[in-house]
Amino acid sequence: MNTNTINPRDRLLAALKYLFVIACVIAALFPLLWVFMSSFKSNSEILSSGVSLPKSFNFSGYIDALRISPILKYFANSVLIAGVVTFVNVLLLSMAGYVFARCQFFGKKFLYFLLSLSMVIPMTALLHPVYIVVNSLQLYDTKLGLILVYTALNMPMSLLIMRSTFQGIPRALEEAAYVDGAGFVRTFFQIMLPCAKGGLASSAVLAFLGSWNEFTFALVLTSGESARTLPLSLSYFTSQFSFNYTALFAAVTIAVIPSILVFAIFQEQVISSLTAGAVKE
Amino acid sequence: MKKLLVVLLITAMVVGMVSGCSKKADNKKSSTNKDGEIVLNYPTFQCGVNTAAEVVAKLVEEFNEKYDGKYEIKLEEIPGDTNYVDKIKVQLGTGDLPPVIYGGGFNLLDLALAKDLVVDLTEKVDADSEWKDLYSEAALTTNSRDGKIYASSVEGSLVGYFYNKELFDKAGIKEPAKTWDEFFAQCETLKKAGITPLSMDTADSAWVTQLWLGALVATDNESGLDFMKTMNPTDYNTPEMIAAVEKVQKMLKEYTTLDAIGGKYEQAANNFLSGQTAMIANGPWMIGDFTDETKTTKDFADKVGTAIYPDSFVYDAPIQGYFVTKQSDPKVEEAAIEMVKFFTSAHAQQLGLDLQGMVPASDTVKVSDEAKDKFPLLSEFIELAADAETRTDNMQATMYSNLLDTISQELPRLQSGDIDAKGFCEIMSKDAAKNS
Numbered sequence: 256m257n258t259n260t261i262n263p264r265d266r267l268l269a270a271l272k273y274l275f276v277i278a279c280v281i282a283a284l285f286p287l288l289w290v291f292m293s294s295f296k297s298n299s300e301i302l303s304s305g306v307s308l309p310k311s312f313n314f315s316g317y318i319d320a321l322r323i324s325p326i327l328k329y330f331a332n333s334v335l336i337a338g339v340v341t342f343v344n345v346l347l348l349s350m351a352g353y354v355f356a357r358c359q360f361f362g363k364k365f366l367y368f369l370l371s372l373s374m375v376i377p378m379t380a381l382l383h384p385v386y387i388v389v390n391s392l393q394l395y396d397t398k399l400g401l402i403l404v405y406t407a408l409n410m411p412m413s414l415l416i417m418r419s420t421f422q423g424i425p426r427a428l429e430e431a432a433y434v435d436g437a438g439f440v441r442t443f444f445q446i447m448l449p450c451a452k453g454g455l456a457s458s459a460v461l462a463f464l465g466s467w468n469e470f471t472f473a474l475v476l477t478s479g480e481s482a483r484t485l486p487l488s489l490s491y492f493t494s495q496f497s498f499n500y501t502a503l504f505a506a507v508t509i510a511v512i513p514s515i516l517v518f519a520i521f522q523e524q525v526i527s528s529l530t531a532g533a534v535k536e
Numbered sequence: 537m538k539k540l541l542v543v544l545l546i547t548a549m550v551v552g553m554v555s556g557c558s559k560k561a562d563n564k565k566s567s568t569n570k571d572g573e574i575v576l577n578y579p580t581f582q583c584g585v586n587t588a589a590e591v592v593a594k595l596v597e598e599f600n601e602k603y604d605g606k607y608e609i610k611l612e613e614i615p616g617d618t619n620y621v622d623k624i625k626v627q628l629g630t631g632d633l634p635p636v637i638y639g640g641g642f643n644l645l646d647l648a649l650a651k652d653l654v655v656d657l658t659e660k661v662d663a664d665s666e667w668k669d670l671y672s673e674a675a676l677t678t679n680s681r682d683g684k685i686y687a688s689s690v691e692g693s694l695v696g697y698f699y700n701k702e703l704f705d706k707a708g709i710k711e712p713a714k715t716w717d718e719f720f721a722q723c724e725t726l727k728k729a730g731i732t733p734l735s736m737d738t739a740d741s742a743w744v745t746q747l748w749l750g751a752l753v754a755t756d757n758e759s760g761l762d763f764m765k766t767m768n769p770t771d772y773n774t775p776e777m778i779a780a781v782e783k784v785q786k787m788l789k790e791y792t793t794l795d796a797i798g799g800k801y802e803q804a805a806n807n808f809l810s811g812q813t814a815m816i817a818n819g820p821w822m823i824g825d826f827t828d829e830t831k832t833t834k835d836f837a838d839k840v841g842t843a844i845y846p847d848s849f850v851y852d853a854p855i856q857g858y859f860v861t862k863q864s865d866p867k868v869e870e871a872a873i874e875m876v877k878f879f880t881s882a883h884a885q886q887l888g889l890d891l892q893g894m895v896p897a898s899d900t901v902k903v904s905d906e907a908k909d910k911f912p913l914l915s916e917f918i919e920l921a922a923d924a925e926t927r928t929d930n931m932q933a934t935m936y937s938n939l940l941d942t943i944s945q946e947l948p949r950l951q952s953g954d955i956d957a958k959g960f961c962e963i964m965s966k967d968a969a970k971n972s
Contacts, residue, residue: 297830302806323584324615383629390632474619475626478577478612490616491584495641495743496821498802499585501830 287511294504301500316505323499324491325480326506333485334513336398337466340405344413344462345455347406352417352454353443357429367418374411378471389476396478404476405466412465413458420454421447456524463517485510567868569608574871576609579634581620583613587821588691591888599878607871617642628653635863635872636879639856641933645679645687648861655860658685660873667877670885670898675854678929688880689857689897691888694921695747695930696844696851697817703731704814704841712843716752716783719846723791726814734787735804735816736796738947741932741940744804745796745947747817747851748787750931752780755847764928768936770972772964781950781957788951797948809836817845820893820914842917850921853929854897935968942967 261269293301294316295309320326355367385404394400424447432442448455470486477483489510492503568574578596582588596609612634614620621642627633628647639645648654661668671685679687699712707729713719723733736745753776754764760776763769788796793813795803808816809825809832816822826837844850858879860872878884885901888894893911895918908915921927932940946963949955955963 298828299806299810299831302802303810382626386626386632387630390630471622474614475623478579487615487619490619491613493616493802494581494584494586495617496801496819497585497587499830500802502585 287515290504290507290511294501294508296501296504298498298500301504314505316501317509319499319502320492320505320509323502324488324506325483326485326488326509328480329483329485329488330509332398332481332483333467336401336405336484337463339398339402340409340466341459341463343402343406344409345459348410348413348458349417349448349451349455350443352414353421353447355414355418356421357426367414370414371411373407374415378408382471382475385472386475395476396482398482400476401466401473401482401484404472405462405469408469408472409458409462409465412461416454416458416461417451420451420457424450453524456521460517460521460524464514467514568865571605573605574607574867576607576636576868576871576875577612577634578609578636578875579612579614579620579623580638581614581617581640582638583611584615587824587892588888588894591891591894594887594891595879595884599875602878603874607874609875633861635861635868636858636875637861638858639687641693641855643856643933643937645856645859646681648859649681649686653861654686655862655869655873656684656686657688657860657873657876658683660877661685661688664877667881669900670880670882672854672897672899674852675857675897678854678856679859687857687859688876689854690880690884690894691855691857692852692895692897693819693855693930693933694850694852694895694918695817695819696842696917696921697747697815698808698822699815699841699843700808700811700813700839701841702839703811707731707814712841713846714848716755716846720783720786723787727791732793732807732813733791733815735808735813736788736792737799737801737804738788738797738951739800739944742943742947743801743932744817745784745788746931746943749780749784750851751817751845751849752783753777753931754926754928755845755849756780761926761928764931764934767934768968768971769934770965770968772961772968773958774961777961777964778957781960784947785950785957785960788947797951806831811836811839819851820895820911820917823893823911823913826913837913840913842913842920844917844920844924848923848925850924850927851930852921852924852927853933856933857897936971938970939964939967 289306292309293305295312295314296307297310300307300310351370355363389395389400389404392400394403428446428450429442432446437446467484468486469484473484473487477487489503489506492499492506580592582592593611596611600608614623617640621644624633624637624644625647628651631651631653633648633653637644637648645654661671667688670688671679675689676685679685679689697712703726704710707722707726709722709725713722726733734748736748737743738745750764753760755761756776756779759774760780763774763776793799793803793807795807804816805818805822805825807813811833825831826840858876860869860876863869863872880897882898882901885894885896885898886904889896889901889907890904890910893907893914895914903915903918942964946955946960950957950960
């Protein structure tokens with residue numbers, strides 16, 4: 256008798272598992288494929304038969320997208336702004352997260368609560384005050400204005416992640432570093448930061464995606480091409496009585512590629528970081 | 537040492553990027569520049585695929601050429617109508633408004649007036665006979681408050697409906713209906729011939745559907761017409777309104793496509809452009825779509841006819857125009873007034889007509905031969921509209937803005953029978969009362 260034979264029940268379960276995974280993959284990929292396919296269809300094809308394949312593959316949608324809106328300029332602005340925001344965010348918030356995780360000082364809990372509180376303030380409530388502050392700082396229609404606002408908006412989430420990450424690293428590592436003569440700064444940069452790669456990647460990805468996709472502040476705080484970001488360019492293709500969906504989907508394809516790439520490259524770190532500390536050993 | 541150098545380099549890079557990012561370009565806001573030229577920052581949603589984008593760009597170019605060295609307009613593109621309204625509302629909240637705002641169909645004038653931020657143009661208009669002659673009675677009503685002129689229109693809203701001549705022929709219909717009874721009989725005939733009679737929508741304030749609704753209300757009786765002429769009405773629970781909503785319910789249930797429920801203007805337009813429906817209520821800005829081969833077939837324009845509504849009705853009202861906001865620098869205000877005058881002049885209205893088929897706000901601007909050749913359907917419609925016996929503004933232009941959402945939410949329930957016409961009107965009245 257062969258004891259390795261899989262019984263029918265297990266086979267069925269395995270098949271169901273695969274079916275479930277395939278369904279999940281289709282559900283995840285379908286919107287992206289649909290957008291990509293639609294960028295090759297005419298307006299009439301998109302509106303009449305949404306899920307059909309394009310009748311022909313031509314790049315007129317992409318040409319129109321580049322002609323109608325300054326998408327490449329906005330793309331470059333987005334790369335710069337999201338890049339700087341991510342770097343600044345990760346650098347500053349990892350420091351803050353470390354201090355909140357390890358140091359004891361008066362008002363620590365209150366300060367942490369205060370910094371986290373901004374996560375629950377609706378963005379619309381911030382519009383007017385932020386507009387006034389940015390204007391009075393002479394930062395209206397500048398990239399720096401957006402960088403400051405986005406860094407602040409991403410702060411609570413990054414702080415939350417970095418604090419949890421540092422809390423999950425054994426204290427023995429730091430103690431060993433101190434015994435070997437390392438100071439506070441050196442211990443942080445050379446011992447703790449490399450151990451917190453997962454958290455760094457996670458907060459970096461979230462900060463990047465948050466800045467890359469943000470629309471409302473980019474609309475309100477800018478007026479010209481020099482500082483505007485990619486999400487605004489997508490509004491060029493629809494108005495109340497006029498639309499060019501082919502160009503819109505082409506522009507969306509251009510817009511989402513970096514987000515997908517960033518997430519694809521760092522997905523393991525992000526997922527491991529988000530689940531880090533879930534189980535204490 | 538090497539690591540210290542790396543840290544220093546990274547720090548220098550970040551500082552460089554940040555300082556580079558903060559470098560301000562000149563003239564982000566309206567001001568006088570070093571050459572004494574007044575720069576006007578003009579935000580507009582008429583960019584991208586907006587049908588008026590070409591006209592506005594041309595007007596800016598002409599203005600800058602005419603006033604070279606004195607005034608200059610810097611165009612701030614705000615793509616998307618709602619984005620434009622949202623940004624102006626934020627600026628209204630902070631009092632930091634651009635010198636010139638286009639009210640469009642968004643009634644921004646009243647919002648700005650409520651904060652006392654609008655410049656009274658009465659004296660300037662009265663002093664300039666050429667400018668004053670462009671104001672019809674309707675234009676004065678649209679752009680004035682309490683006897684004072686605050687805005688100036690460039691475009692009129694002349695709206696009837698389009699029909700597919702080929703589908704009408706197929707169903708044996710010879711011409712558009714003269715009465716509503718005839719209209720509904722035609723819908724029945726089309727339906728029996730296997731043709732969906734109407735393009736309709738419910739989402740995004742249900743523009744197409746509310747055009748049919750308003751036409752039914754305005755032609756029901758004198759009270760209906762008075763209702764349509766009332767700014768911000770609060771009582772929708774009237775016999776004319778209920779009767780009109782009952783008819784719209786019938787249209788939604790029996791004479792339109794399935795995707796009308798939850799569908800936007802784009803779906804309604806596509807159903808007409810792809811020959812799936814026989815009629816769509818809409819304005820002349822749609823004429824360009826009839827020859828756009830990414831939206832329809834090559835010969836579609838030849839199949840389209842235009843008509844005014846049954847009972848000799850047409851929507852006819854100037855669209856709220858440009859207004860000047862109060863500025864700390866009187867020179868900027870002067871420049872802004874000059875810009876409004878230029879942008880709403882007879883020349884500007886003629887340019888809009890010739891370039892894009894925009895209906896002029898003033899009836900003193902005639903349809904040129906160039907426009908007749910370029911937009912024959914528009915020319916035909918203007919002639920038909922001239923004979924209309926009843927005319928008023930559309931319902932969306934006069935209703936409280938919160939009702940735009942209400943109408944979108946309640947039309948699907950009306951179609952499904954969850955609420956009846958009376959219930960629909962009661963909800964509209966209830967939501968209108970929230971503004972008082």
